[in-house]
Amino acid sequence: MVDQRSLLQPYLNQISSLYIQFRSTYCDVPSMLTDLLALQELTIHVTFDLKPPLVQWMSRLPQTPRSLKITGPSFANELPLPLNPIWFHLTDFHMRMLHSQASLLLRLCPDLSSLTIRMASRRGQALVPFTHTKLQSLRIANGFIQPLSDMFNALSLPDLRVLEVSNGLQ
Numbered sequence: 001m002v003d004q005r006s007l008l009q010p011y012l013n014q015i016s017s018l019y020i021q022f023r024s025t026y027c028d029v030p031s032m033l034t035d036l037l038a039l040q041e042l043t044i045h046v047t048f049d050l051k052p053p054l055v056q057w058m059s060r061l062p063q064t065p066r067s068l069k070i071t072g073p074s075f076a077n078e079l080p081l082p083l084n085p086i087w088f089h090l091t092d093f094h095m096r097m098l099h100s101q102a103s104l105l106l107r108l109c110p111d112l113s114s115l116t117i118r119m120a121s122r123r124g125q126a127l128v129p130f131t132h133t134k135l136q137s138l139r140i141a142n143g144f145i146q147p148l149s150d151m152f153n154a155l156s157l158p159d160l161r162v163l164e165v166s167n168g169l170q
Contacts (some may be wrong), residue, residue, distance in 0.1 A: 017041040033057075039064045046072035059084055067092040069116075093117075103154065106132045113137065119151075127154035137162040 008015070012035045020043070033039075042065045044057070061068075063085045071094065087108035096118040097105070106112065107130060114137040127150060135157050142148055148165065 012036055013038055015039060019043045019045070021045045022047065034060060034062050036062055037064060041065060041067040041069075043069040043071070046070075058086070061086045063089055066090060069094040071095075102151065103127050103130055106130060106135065106155070110134065115139070117141070127151060129154050129156070131156040131158065134159055136160060139164040141166050 015036050016038045018036065018039060018041070022045070039062055042061070061084060065086060066089060068086070068090055069092075087105075089111060090109045091111050092114040093105065093109065093112060094116040102115075102117055102119065105115070110132075111134055112132070113134050115135060116139040118141040132155065136159050138157065138160060139162075140148065142165065
């Protein structure tokens with residue numbers, strides 16, 4: 001089997017967009033990610049519950065990506081958001097999460113201008129009021145377990161220009 005690092009070595013300073021798909025529970029976190037200094041867009045697609053390895057992966061990401069998309073049909077709703085400097089630089093993010101995680105994510109990502117989330121929630125979760133001054137585009141697919149009004153009552157988005165709400169974003 002060809003070593004991924006040696007295969008990509010000549011391009012480490014050039015790759016600006018990377019799509020990675022995992023189809024099995026075995027996934028070795030490629031250490032080359034930290035060497036992708038030009039990486040601006042990262043998409044990770046999983047076809048199974050990859051929560052523990054994904055948290056490890058995210059904690060090792062370089063600080064350069066501005067866009068991060070994590071998708072998958074069976075992706076777990078409760079993903080701990082590891083503390084990582086990548087959050088401070090993101091301007092675009094896409095992932096399935098809980099209402100409370102969306103609030104935390106907005107706090108971690110002060111430069112976020114576009115957020116696409118598939119949401120679920122538990123009844124009774126109180127959301128802490130928060131203002132995000134840079135978010136311009138918000139796309140939400142909601143399971144409607146907890147009304148979206150709870151989230152919007154807690155959030156202030158003064159720069160919001162685009163809002164899409166549905167019961168199933170792709």
